[in-house]
Amino acid sequence: xxxxxxxxxxxxxxxxxxxxxxxxxxxxxxxxxxxxxxxxxxxxxxxxxxxxxxxxxxxxxxxxxxxxxxxxxxxxxxxxxxxxxxxxxxxxxx
Numbered sequence: 606x607x608x609x610x611x612x613x614x615x616x617x618x619x620x621x622x623x624x625x626x627x628x629x630x631x632x633x634x635x636x637x638x639x640x641x642x643x644x645x646x647x648x649x650x651x652x653x654x655x656x657x658x659x660x661x662x663x664x665x666x667x668x669x670x671x672x673x674x675x676x677x678x679x680x681x682x683x684x685x686x687x688x689x690x691x692x693x694x695x696x697x698x699x
Contacts, residue, residue, distance in 0.1 A: 608679045610668045616686050628686035630661050637661045639690035662690050 607617040615631050622636035623629040629636040639662035646659035
């Protein structure tokens, strides 16, 4: 299954980096997990300044805000992807 979030972002369970159908975020074709630093947040600069970078989970939550309702199977894939995040409250954000 694939969910196109916008022109550059999608969550898919069809990528080799997706384990057991949990899904992976693709940003311009590069795979990321929910706890990884979002590449657009300039994580290297954040580390130098002592500011934590935006996680990929945070970026997806921001992309989903204001979006029309998702189908139940799309929401299920997003929840499976987010469930890989070590913070237990990340699912409450959507």
